[in-house]
Amino acid sequence: MEITDETWEIIKNNDKNFDNKLWYGVATTKIFCRPSCVSRLPKRENVSIFQAAEQALEEGYRPCKRCRPMDKIIPNEVWVEEIDLLLKNHYDEDLSLEELGQRLHGSSSYLRHIYKKIKGLTPQxxxxxxxxxxxxxxxxxxxxxxxxxxxxxxxxxxxxxxxxxxxxxxxxxxxxxxxxxxxxxx
Ligand SMILES: [Zn+2]
Missing domain, CATH: 1.10.10.60 (Homeodomain-like)
Incomplete structure (x- = not known):
């Protein structure tokens, strides 16, 4: 499907309002993502748009490990892994709980809750x-x-x-x- 300027804006802005409505694949990596994925912006010419995640699979794309475009519900253990990875790699940045939620596209209070439940201490x-x-x-x-x-x-x-x-x-x-x-x- 031809990528329109409008769709490109959605991807460029990580617009989560379009999650579960459209998906995009990157020809060079053969990975597909949700619009909200915070991974590096691909080159526009390499992007293909899909109306369903299954369609991307059929065309030989693999789901991105970061935005998990196949999952509606992310298991708590995966959230915790994502938080740990973010903390480990970006500890020198300004990482408030709100910022954590922003970067991982999750509710900050929920992230804090499950992190504490699993690890016994808060992300902070x-x-x-x-x-x-x-x-x-x-x-x-x-x-x-x-x-x-x-x-x-x-x-x-x-x-x-x-x-x-x-x-x-x-x-x-x-x-x-x-x-x-x-x-x-x-
Ligand atoms: Zn992704």
Missing amino acids: QELTRIRLEQARIRLLKGNEAISEIARDVGMMNTPYFIKSFKKRYGLAPNQYRKAYNINSKK
């Missing part, structure tokens, strides 16, 4: 854990300013970073560096 607690662990690794190696490390791991509020670090590791970041970084300027 897990995010802080990852950030502090990344900061700890940096403290073991380098001599950057504490505020720089805090910023690089996504914690813009340095006093809060120091407080959280101390709570987790028992030492303030500068003390931790002095104690364990063999290159630290003593």
